[in-house]
Amino acid sequence: MTSELDDLKVYEETEVGWDENTPPNEILDGEGNVITDKNYGDPNAPPRRVYDDLEVVALREKLRLNNGIRGLDICDPDEIERITRIFRRDGFVVVRELLNAEQLERFREGSARILKELLSIPGHGKRKYLNETGRLPHRYSYGTSSSSRHLMHDPAWASMVDLPTTTPILTALMGEDDYYVWGGGGDLCLPGAIEYQQLHSDFKDDQDDGDVRLDYARSSGLIEVDPDKPFEELDFRTKRLVFDRTPRTVTINFLMSDLTWENGPIRQIPGTHTAPQNPPSVAEEADWMRWSTLVGAAAGAGVFRDNRAWHGATPNLSKEIRALPNLEYSPGWIDEQTLKKSMPYEIWETLTPHGQKICRAITEEPGVWPKGAGVMHALASKRDWTKKHRTTNA
Numbered sequence: 001m002t003s004e005l006d007d008l009k010v011y012e013e014t015e016v017g018w019d020e021n022t023p024p025n026e027i028l029d030g031e032g033n034v035i036t037d038k039n040y041g042d043p044n045a046p047p048r049r050v051y052d053d054l055e056v057v058a059l060r061e062k063l064r065l066n067n068g069i070r071g072l073d074i075c076d077p078d079e080i081e082r083i084t085r086i087f088r089r090d091g092f093v094v095v096r097e098l099l100n101a102e103q104l105e106r107f108r109e110g111s112a113r114i115l116k117e118l119l120s121i122p123g124h125g126k127r128k129y130l131n132e133t134g135r136l137p138h139r140y141s142y143g144t145s146s147s148s149r150h151l152m153h154d155p156a157w158a159s160m161v162d163l164p165t166t167t168p169i170l171t172a173l174m175g176e177d178d179y180y181v182w183g184g185g186g187d188l189c190l191p192g193a194i195e196y197q198q199l200h201s202d203f204k205d206d207q208d209d210g211d212v213r214l215d216y217a218r219s220s221g222l223i224e225v226d227p228d229k230p231f232e233e234l235d236f237r238t239k240r241l242v243f244d245r246t247p248r249t250v251t252i253n254f255l256m257s258d259l260t261w262e263n264g265p266i267r268q269i270p271g272t273h274t275a276p277q278n279p280p281s282v283a284e285e286a287d288w289m290r291w292s293t294l295v296g297a298a299a300g301a302g303v304f305r306d307n308r309a310w311h312g313a314t315p316n317l318s319k320e321i322r323a324l325p326n327l328e329y330s331p332g333w334i335d336e337q338t339l340k341k342s343m344p345y346e347i348w349e350t351l352t353p354h355g356q357k358i359c360r361a362i363t364e365e366p367g368v369w370p371k372g373a374g375v376m377h378a379l380a381s382k383r384d385w386t387k388k389h390r391t392t393n394a
């Protein structure tokens with residue numbers, strides 16, 4: 001019997017997705033029970049997950065007319081100064097052709113292989129798929145659905161940590177080349193992900209470590225500041241600049257397909273990486289924010305994101321999967337004890353010398369398999385069980 005998963009690809013049209021038996025905004029808890037959280041879903045979502053449903057058609061037309069940032073900057077990989085300026089200004093920057101044809105193929109193969117594992121788990125009742133815990137239907141995170149929280153045990157992800165195109169850019173954004181990989185995963189949506197995901201920051205910047213970040217910003221030349229003053233004696237604007245220039249994480253999301261107005265392009269709100277206030281809910285969000293997406297970025301490109309910048313997923317009303325596998329980096333000033341071991345030593349040995357240096361803090365001892373690595377499951381309870389009970393990749 002053939003299955004829609006037999007020849008799964010994360011680019012071009014597919015039979016996958018558009019499951020009309022999965023109601024809009026249906027969220028599962030850790031055990032797989034449906035929970036109703038009115039604050040979480042998209043109140044404007046079409047009522048049926050059907051390609052030709054009249055409200056889906058109407059939303060598609062709105063997206064066709066409006067979706068995408070006008071005049072989106074897209075840089076070449078060697079435009080380091082421009083990339084750095086835009087990243088600091090907006091909290092994200094799109095760079096074309098980060099991956100060559102062979103690297104793109106390798107990442108596409110890995111992204112499809114892992115997704116196939118997730119979609120092979122049957123859904124409840126007549127549903128085609130099992131939703132991921134706490135996530136809107138037809139949306140999955142490669143990272144959070146892995147028991148180890150990362151995919152650094154996978155050769156496709158590990159082989160991307162140090163690329164000729166990305167390393168000079170990361171070095172400029174971090175201020176120096178002695179930084180860390182803290183993990184990798186990414187996210188994807190299937191065709192028929194009709195809901196908007198709420199805008200969010202990936203973490204809250206507590207800003208309680210001014211002296212550490214000032215020392216780093218000073219020594220790496222990220223800002224010019226009086227060499228003798230401790231953090232507390234700086235004026236308020238300079239204090240802010242110290243925090244603005246030292247994000248705790250920088251993520252690269254790689255595009256497996258072109259981002260179009262129709263296939264769920266990521267939305268990013270420029271300038272919000274330095275905002276301490278919370279982003280609006282989906283119901284309160286302004287239209288211009290809904291259309292603030294990275295339409296026009298092509299397969300093989302990537303988005304460098306300050307993870308504090310407000311962002312969110314948008315409806316995929318196409319017939320194509322939209323996958324954005326990622327790698328997550330942290331600057332040298334963070335406490336490396338906070339990084340989790342997710343890379344097996346045997347994978348680490350295959351990396352370039354720079355790749356080995358930046359992955360040192362996430363690499364296990366020889367012969368020790370990282371807890372949970374290699375087990376994918378949509379439900380949090382299943383992932384937790386694996387993490388507690390399995391210590392090998394058998």
Ligand SMILES: [Fe+2]
Pocket residue numbers: 200201202311
């Ligand atoms: Fe996010």
